Amino acid sequence: MSNGGDCRYVIHQNAYIKLVLHALNHKTSAVNGVLLGRLSGEVVEITESVPLFHSSQIGLLPPLEIALITIEEYYSSQGLSIVGYFHANERFDDLELGSVARNIADHIHRYFPQSAVLLLDNRKLGALRNKKDAAPIMQLYTRDSSKSWKQVESTGTSRLTTKEPSANIVLLDFISSNKWSDIVDFDDHLDDISKDWLNSGLFK
């Protein structure tokens, strides 16, 4: 298999929640993050995530290069590689995968051809309290042979699922306790290196 055409993507609860909480911590700007994991047969298991940047830092190359070098170095010792990219747009109703996101995703794709892009769906996030849906509140994009990122429609059997079916319930719980204010991203680390971008204490 040479592309993401047929893969399924399973995201672990902690990785999933971290990304959404990061977006909630910076409600007035775009945020992004990397997905880490491994390929097991036809499934890409996303076991970890690292929140990267918020606001205009997203379009700049130097912080991104530092982050990717550092993150890859850290997780390769655990047998994990960068398997995808997460993005949340600045505006509530913006569900387009912009050029910055696509460019970063292309770069990641070069190293991991089955990589996925996850785009936060704000409407689904807003509706979470009322709908009690188990499906992840993100849109999945993969890159097919046409070399462009296409959204994978979530009809029938979804190609993106959370490993733990109760992930959204746990997420809602964290949201109501304002857990998002504890999230540290790579941006925060570069401003103050005492801040831990691994968020090791987050889920304890």
Added chain:
Amino acid sequence: MVSKTEESQLRQLENQVENGGGGAWEYLSLVRKLKLRRSDKVLNHGLTLLNDPKKRSALGPDEWTLYEQVAIAALDCQCLDVAKDCIKVLQKKFPDSKRVGRLEAMLLEAKGSWAEAEKAYTSLLEDNALDQVISMRKVAMAKARGDILGAIDSLNKYLEIFMADHDAWRELAEIYLSLQMYKQAAFCYEELILAQPTIPLHHLAYAEVLYTIGGLENLQTAKKYYASTIELTGGKNTRALYGICLCTSAIAQLTKGKNNEDKEISRLAAASLEKDYKQISPDKVSLLGSALKIMKLQ
């Protein structure tokens, strides 16, 4: 932009207020002075103050400023009813006020009634064409509607008149960055450096954009601006230190290592980073070491 002392002052007040230690009015005044966006906290604490008649009358004439501040915070948090109530109070006290008229237009904006808000702002501008806040609102509306190119257009026109508005230049630069229009973003930072040459953040932002554009000349210039950032911050800027290392590595790659003069400054930068991490973030020191090794080899 907020200085470090102001930032720690703000954090201290914020913690105090959040934990019931009082000082709400001082906190709200500081937020107003620094023009920060802390809408959920402003709404929470501001409303508490306003709903207490004793505290409210103790504010004297500042009461109306607080109503305005809470109204804007409420709009930002989509608590439109709270905003409407505050605006009504202000309308009663200051009928025919342009400042209240602005709030009414902002309410229309928050509701998503773009056309009506546009009309309201245009008519307010007719009486006062040089009102900066209203001109800015039109840019903000364009941005909120997703009309980014329109926002750029309006912002450029705004800057033709108010060219000393540094926040506007930064906003324009950030919009350009989001569209990957790096050369245009660089131009904005150049204007900012000319206007405020001792502000390290402008030097840093300029360096980062130049690196992003790439090419040997830009990398060399970026390195200079990372260096000036380090100078202006007394060597305390992590991003600039990393930046020097990245530039050296990228230049070496482009010139196939034939350019040898750069290495000393990057050695100093790397050493400084190692020292900082050892002191402040020791668990990440070995990771830093590996990253620096990769950059030198790249």
